[in-house]
Amino acid sequence: MSSQIIKVNQARIENIGALPTVPGTLKLISSVIANPMLTLDEISRFVSNDPALTAKVLKMVNSAAFGFPGRISSVSHAIMLLGLNVVRGLLLGISVFEIMEKVMAGLWGHSLACASAARTIALQRGLANPEEISVAGLLHDMGKVLLILEYPKQYEEVMNKANSAGVTVIEMESEYFSDPHPSVGKWLGAKWNFPRNLLEVIAFHHSPEKAKLAPMEAAIVHLSDILVRARGIGFAGDPFVPAVNPAAFEKINPSAEEIKMVLERIETTLESEG
Amino acid sequence: MLKISPDKLQPGMKLVKPVISNNGMVLLGEGMELTEKWIQRIVDMGIENLYVEGSQEPAVPKEELLAQLEARFKYIQDCPYMVLINKAVSEHIEAMYE
Numbered sequence: 296m297s298s299q300i301i302k303v304n305q306a307r308i309e310n311i312g313a314l315p316t317v318p319g320t321l322k323l324i325s326s327v328i329a330n331p332m333l334t335l336d337e338i339s340r341f342v343s344n345d346p347a348l349t350a351k352v353l354k355m356v357n358s359a360a361f362g363f364p365g366r367i368s369s370v371s372h373a374i375m376l377l378g379l380n381v382v383r384g385l386l387l388g389i390s391v392f393e394i395m396e397k398v399m400a401g402l403w404g405h406s407l408a409c410a411s412a413a414r415t416i417a418l419q420r421g422l423a424n425p426e427e428i429s430v431a432g433l434l435h436d437m438g439k440v441l442l443i444l445e446y447p448k449q450y451e452e453v454m455n456k457a458n459s460a461g462v463t464v465i466e467m468e469s470e471y472f473s474d475p476h477p478s479v480g481k482w483l484g485a486k487w488n489f490p491r492n493l494l495e496v497i498a499f500h501h502s503p504e505k506a507k508l509a510p511m512e513a514a515i516v517h518l519s520d521i522l523v524r525a526r527g528i529g530f531a532g533d534p535f536v537p538a539v540n541p542a543a544f545e546k547i548n549p550s551a552e553e554i555k556m557v558l559e560r561i562e563t564t565l566e567s568e569g
Numbered sequence: 570m571l572k573i574s575p576d577k578l579q580p581g582m583k584l585v586k587p588v589i590s591n592n593g594m595v596l597l598g599e600g601m602e603l604t605e606k607w608i609q610r611i612v613d614m615g616i617e618n619l620y621v622e623g624s625q626e627p628a629v630p631k632e633e634l635l636a637q638l639e640a641r642f643k644y645i646q647d648c649p650y651m652v653l654i655n656k657a658v659s660e661h662i663e664a665m666y667e
Contacts, residue, residue, distance in 0.1 A: 346592060350592060354589075365589065522654065536642055
């Protein structure tokens with residue numbers, strides 16, 4: 296056990312773009328998406344000016360995680376269909392998790408599969424905003440990325456200890472850090488003016504009973520996280536499946552058939568992602 | 570559905586998903602049958618992954634996937650609903666090999 300709990304520095308997390316290890320694209324993207332007055336036109340122009348980013352956004356929106364396979368061919372079309380908030384979340388997801396693949400291989404796969412699972416469950420329950428729930432699934436673990444960027448050595452220790460002690464990283468985090476990854480993710484999301492529902496899902500994906508504004512969304516992302524780990528897809532920092540929150544499970548109340556449908560969607564997402 | 574790289578394409582294969590260029594344009598629609606000429610263009614354009622008809626068995630043997638599944642659930646078998654989830658995943662894995 297560590298002798299001393301690290302006080303996670305909120306101001307530094309909120310200014311993550313200033314870290315030398317953060318590449319220029321993310322700095323630029325963060326300066327664009329943090330603007331609360333951002334218009335559709337501005338974000339569309341920003342993305343379209345960067346061919347590599349355009350290709351990634353289009354690949355993502357045409358993947359099973361968003362459910363418009365092969366049908367969206369331009370950034371402005373994507374924004375019209377998905378809405379500004381979803382595209383903002385997407386841009387952040389794409390840029391943040393790209394850095395991560397180098398440090399924590401598999402987190403992108405985990406996040407993408409969660410996005411797909413969350414969307415599928417949202418559709419099964421007839422929710423009105425499946426794309427927003429997809430983005431919540433995509434970004435739920437962004438706090439892990441931030442903790443690793445800020446405290447790389449300590450986080451590696453957390454992962455190793457979790458592995459050998461047979462617990463999940465979220466449980467081990469509390470022995471090292473003053474604030475666990477859901478809170479840390481929420482800080483940055485709040486700083487970047489994410490919608491409040493999305494902030495709640497990020498903050499409470501391990502404790503969905505605390506969600507007030509978006510309890511169903513939080514329950515869905517919580518269950519998605521568990522199903523993706525149960526299937527063993529991607530890597531979220533530890534090799535174990537956390538126990539599902541019974542109240543969250545009952546809120547969604549999926550049948551065994553519905554769970555299998557979600558698992559099938561996850562397979563297709565990954566096939567198309569490569 | 571079979572995912573393959575361009576160098577393994579054969580004339581006569583049928584696309585399950587459209588071929589999308591790196592800048593997002595649809596080049597060939599789904600259902601198209603590939604010809605020698607199209608395959609050459611796909612290779613020239615540096616498109617990475619294509620989806621054609623056929624089936625792909627998972628690379629890992631079933632027994633191994635099921636053993637890994639059991640290891641992941643080792644500590645939480647007694648928690649509510651986890652048996653149900655475990656069973657659904659194991660049936661899902663079985664179905665992948667049918």
